[in-house]
Amino acid sequence: MSGTSRSSRVTPKGPSIGIPRALSFYDYYPLYREFFRGIGARVVVSRPTTQVTVERGVSLTVDDTCLPVKVFFGHVAELVESGVDYLFVPRIVSVEPRTYICPKFLGLPEMVRSSGLLRTRLLTFTVNMNRGWRGLWQALQSAARPWGAPGWRVARAFGRALKAQREHRDACEGGEWPGCAMGCSVPPRRQTSSLRVAVLGHPYIVYDRGLNLGLVDFLLQQGVDVVTPERLEESVLDAAVADLPKRLFWSPAKKVMGAFRHLLAAGGVDGVVHLVAFGCGSDALIGELVEREARRLNSMPHMMLTLDEHAAQAGVITRIEAFLDMIERRRRL
Amino acid sequence: MKVTFPHMGSAWIPVRGILRDLDVEVIVPPPTTRRTVELGVRHSPECACFPLKLNLGNFMEAYESGADTILMGGGTGPCRFGYYAQVHREILQDLGYDFRMVVLEPPRGHIGELLEKIRFITGGQPLGRIWRALRLGWNKFQAIDTVEREVFRVRAREKIRGSASMVFQRGLEMIDEARSVEETWASVRRCLDLLERIPQDEDVEPLRVGVVGEIYMIAEPAANLNVLERLGSMGIEVDRAVMIGDWIRQHLLLDALRLRRKKDPVKEAAKPYLGHFVGGEGLETIGNSVLYARRGHDGIVHIMPFTCMPEIVARSLLPEVSADYDIPVLTLVLDEHAGEAGIVTRLEAFVDLLQRRKEQRRSCC
Numbered sequence: 001m002s003g004t005s006r007s008s009r010v011t012p013k014g015p016s017i018g019i020p021r022a023l024s025f026y027d028y029y030p031l032y033r034e035f036f037r038g039i040g041a042r043v044v045v046s047r048p049t050t051q052v053t054v055e056r057g058v059s060l061t062v063d064d065t066c067l068p069v070k071v072f073f074g075h076v077a078e079l080v081e082s083g084v085d086y087l088f089v090p091r092i093v094s095v096e097p098r099t100y101i102c103p104k105f106l107g108l109p110e111m112v113r114s115s116g117l118l119r120t121r122l123l124t125f126t127v128n129m130n131r132g133w134r135g136l137w138q139a140l141q142s143a144a145r146p147w148g149a150p151g152w153r154v155a156r157a158f159g160r161a162l163k164a165q166r167e168h169r170d171a172c173e174g175g176e177w178p179g180c181a182m183g184c185s186v187p188p189r190r191q192t193s194s195l196r197v198a199v200l201g202h203p204y205i206v207y208d209r210g211l212n213l214g215l216v217d218f219l220l221q222q223g224v225d226v227v228t229p230e231r232l233e234e235s236v237l238d239a240a241v242a243d244l245p246k247r248l249f250w251s252p253a254k255k256v257m258g259a260f261r262h263l264l265a266a267g268g269v270d271g272v273v274h275l276v277a278f279g280c281g282s283d284a285l286i287g288e289l290v291e292r293e294a295r296r297l298n299s300m301p302h303m304m305l306t307l308d309e310h311a312a313q314a315g316v317i318t319r320i321e322a323f324l325d326m327i328e329r330r331r332r333l
Numbered sequence: 334m335k336v337t338f339p340h341m342g343s344a345w346i347p348v349r350g351i352l353r354d355l356d357v358e359v360i361v362p363p364p365t366t367r368r369t370v371e372l373g374v375r376h377s378p379e380c381a382c383f384p385l386k387l388n389l390g391n392f393m394e395a396y397e398s399g400a401d402t403i404l405m406g407g408g409t410g411p412c413r414f415g416y417y418a419q420v421h422r423e424i425l426q427d428l429g430y431d432f433r434m435v436v437l438e439p440p441r442g443h444i445g446e447l448l449e450k451i452r453f454i455t456g457g458q459p460l461g462r463i464w465r466a467l468r469l470g471w472n473k474f475q476a477i478d479t480v481e482r483e484v485f486r487v488r489a490r491e492k493i494r495g496s497a498s499m500v501f502q503r504g505l506e507m508i509d510e511a512r513s514v515e516e517t518w519a520s521v522r523r524c525l526d527l528l529e530r531i532p533q534d535e536d537v538e539p540l541r542v543g544v545v546g547e548i549y550m551i552a553e554p555a556a557n558l559n560v561l562e563r564l565g566s567m568g569i570e571v572d573r574a575v576m577i578g579d580w581i582r583q584h585l586l587l588d589a590l591r592l593r594r595k596k597d598p599v600k601e602a603a604k605p606y607l608g609h610f611v612g613g614e615g616l617e618t619i620g621n622s623v624l625y626a627r628r629g630h631d632g633i634v635h636i637m638p639f640t641c642m643p644e645i646v647a648r649s650l651l652p653e654v655s656a657d658y659d660i661p662v663l664t665l666v667l668d669e670h671a672g673e674a675g676i677v678t679r680l681e682a683f684v685d686l687l688q689r690r691k692e693q694r695r696s697c698c
Contacts (some may be wrong), residue, residue, distance in 0.1 A: 062649050064640060064666060091609060100411035106611040107646030114606070114653045126609065246419050246436075249410030281413050281642040284380035285420050292423050306380075 014147055016042035017123060018084030020075035021049065021183075023068060023105070024092055026203035029182050031165040032088070035140055038157025039149040044084050046075040048183065049210025053078065058309050060115050066279035067308050068204050069104050069111075071211050077117055086123040086146060087112070090139070093128040099251045102282060121146075169230075177220075178230040179207035186220055193223040195327060198263050200229060200256045200290075201275035202283075205307065212275060213313040215305070215320055219273075222324065227269055229259035236262050253282040260290050264300060271301035271327045273320070278308035301327050334433075335360050336454060337400035339388040342552035343481075344577055346509045347473035352404075354466035355455045360400040362391035365555035369394055374669045376424050383638035383668045384549040385417050387556055389424060396430050404454060407438035412613035412643055471581075472514045476521045478576040480504045483528050485572065488565030489539040492532040498562060500527045539570040540687050543625030545618045546636035547644050548575050550667060557636050557667060558676050564634070567684050572630065574621035575614060599624065606650050615643030619650055626658035631687045633660060634680075639668040661686055 017036050019025060025032070025045075036043050046053075049071055057074030079087055089109045092101050100106070109124040123146065125139040137158060144154045172178040177186045184207050199206055199216055206228055209217050219226050229237060237258030241248060248254040256274070263269050274290060276283035287304050294302035303323050305316065337360045338348055345361050352359045363369070365387060373390030392403055408415025418436040425432050435450050455463060480501065488497040504524035511517040542564060550556050551573060564571050599620035607619045622633050635651060637644035648664055655662045663683045665676065 062645060065645055065649070093609070098409070100612070103411050103611040103613070103615060103642035103646055106411070106609055107607060107615065107643075107650070110607050111646060111649045114650050244419075245422070246407070246416065246438075249415060279380065279640050281380075281382070281640060284378050284382075284640065285385075285413055285416055288378035288381070288420055289423055292427055296427070 014040040014042060015085035016044050017086045017088050018044045018046065018079035018082070018120070019088045020072055020079060021046045022072035022075045022208070023108075023204050024090060024101075026179075026182050026207045028165065030168040031161045033161075034164040035143075035157045035161035036088075038160050039144045039147045039154055041086075041147055044079065044082065045183070046078045046082075049074070049208050051210075053210060054309050060117060061111075064279055066104070066281075067211065067277040068202065068208075068280070069108075070309065071204075071208070072108075073112070073115060076112055076115075080117055080120050084120055087118070087120050088123050088143075091124055091126045093126060094130045094135075095127070095251055097130055097132070098247075099130075099249055099254065101251055102280075169234075172230045173233055175231070178203070178228060182207055184209055187217045188221070189223045190221045191223045193225075193324075195222075195271075195324065196225040196227060196269045197324075197327070198227040198259065198269045198272045199275060200259055200272060202252050202256075202277070202280075203228075203230060205275050205277055211277075212307060213311060213316050215275070215316050218317055218320060219324075224324070227259075227263070229255045232259055232262060240265070248286075250282045250286075253286045256283075257286055257290065261293070264293070264297060267300075269300070270331065271303070271323065273323065274302065274304040276304060276306050278306050301330065334358060334402050334454075334456075335400045336402045336404050337362055337392065337395035337398075338404040339391045340365050340553065340555075341549055342554065342577065343477050343505055344474070344552065346477065346505060347470040348404075350473055350509070351466045351470035352454075354469060355458050355463065357455060360395050360398050362395040362400075363398065365391065365553065369555070370669050376428060378420070380640050381420070382413060382641050383556060384414070384547075384553075385420065386669065387553070388417060389421055392421060392425060392432070393428075393430070396425075396432065401431065402433045402435060402454075405434060405436050407436040409439060410612065414613070469514055469517070471578075472517050473508055473511070474578040474581060476508050476511075476517045477505065478578040479521055480508070480524050480528075481573075481576070483525055485561070485565060486570060487528045487531055487533065488562070489568050489570040490533040490535070490537060492534055494566050496531045497528060497565070500524060500531065503527070537568070539568050540631045540684070540691060541570045541572060541629075542632045542634055542687070543572045543574060543621065543630045544634050544636065545574045545614075545621045545625070546634075546647075547614055547618075547638060547641055548577070548580050550636045550638050551575065552577055556638075557665070558671060558673055560634065560636060560665065560676065560680065563677065563680055564684075567680065569684060569687075572625065574625075575617060602627075606653055607646070611643045611646045613641065613643030615647045618644060618647040619654065622651060622654050622660075622662070623658070626654065626660040630660070631691060632683065633662045634683070635662055635664040637664065637666055639666050661690070 019032055033043055053074035054071055056077045057070035060073040061070050089112050091109050092105050094100050113122060123143060125143045127136055127139045129135040140158055141154060168181050197219060205212055206216055237255055240258040240262035241254055248257060274287060276287050291304060294300060335358045336352060340362055349359050349361055369390035372393045373386035377386040377389050405418040407418055418434060422434050435454055437450060484497045484501045491497050507520035508517055511520050544551055561571050599617055602623040603616050603620035607616055610616045625633055651662050
């Protein structure tokens, strides 16, 4: 079942809350959805990313912002127009101890507010799990205030939200395509392929088919078995970055780096495609480290693709086709 | 062991002083030039921020001069600076440069790790001696800041262009030569005296501009194409928000000891616009802009490296500050592609705008 149809199956009472289909949505939608439903909110999710979303986002942000943040603003604009009562823009500081997401996640609510398009109320909270789960509980409690739900209901919603998020993660590790829970189902296969390719990148790039120009869909249509960091166990990812000279202080980068190093050591994939957004700060450094490590060992084909608002589908697909051809040939040798 | 470190404005003077006092052989990288930029850019990731590229260029040139150990700062995020050294190490390793890297990280938990590194660099010098060297270095940082603040004031009023800069150069040399805290401050007094004797235009009330942004880009003239001096020679009195001395106190000393003031005026000023730290100097940029506006400055120049994450947040919010306080803001996003002529043109246009605003205000009151 896709996220869109789920969100239209609404609880009729209470003010509505608009969740932009971008950034942390691709990590935590199951949690957001269950929590806000649990406290009696009507959850509205913006429509999947299109060229229009990108263009609107570009017009609302400063030019050197990364593509995913621009896309986020496109979704915000759509939600504001659709007249939701509250616009949900979380400030996610950290999701695990001593780690951050990225500075732009830290300033997101203010950036939305100052963009001047806000005609609806901003619902924001600060998630800081530097000191553990209490950070999330406090954040969600503050977010529940406008609905005036009694404490027991908030607590129950919190429990359900955590359960939904856990189930989502277990399903992904068990083989379900992680995008399914976010309304990005697996496209029908057109061909069969025996290739297994890892696509590394932030979830909001890999699972947003509008943002990645259908590149991942193309791989799936070709019948390629696509491995993403979300399909690997978290403990495996953590173990793979444990011997870095310095621990990574960005959670998303840690996941990408962990997945890459794990796959490099364990094998089992024919190639690695690293999807990065132009202007992404952490990717600029992580991409470099990944590329150098891949080149040094020279055991696995690796390609880094940088996406921005000027990228065109034909160009991206051609490159991925060439990459697939290259691994096919390499295999036959 | 021949130790080198990256350039950051005139910070090399106190840093070299500290190391020299501890009998460490130091190789200061050659001054940052076009060649440094080219070397750094050629081997750095394309979208990395400009300071990373310049640091790399410094290291490569220092290696040519015989350095074999790098002394570098670290951090705990979310600004990318905290991971610079790791990327530098990988690049230099692939290039076949045989460097040892000592990264001074803010201590998390216990201070032993940091002391261990200092002991390694200094070859087990007694702590008392290390303390004395650090104290002198700290005083030199303060001394340079003191002189530079006065230079900003005089430069806007000097009758012969370039006199203040000349005295500043001489002052830096004197501070570099000073061997004790007393000597350091004596040379500061001498320098301030020289500055006072520069013929100045006392009638003009120069325009005042606050410079905010990322610390490295502000501190390193080679990175910002000498924006601060250029503004001064256009007759603008520059106020620089983050001096290196303040920055060290705030980020290295107070943060490390968890002694950050509860009621930081900069943080308070930023609150209506940005209620959370965003790493780097993002919050300071907003807070200082508000403070400058309140103090009646005529304009704000915001300097940041291309793709800098914290400053992008700040840049997105500055229009709000600008509108609320009716103060013009010029953001300069700089990297290796920035050209001198382009920057000069933009500065001139900005100064014209400020000038006209001031005249208009005067005529209507």
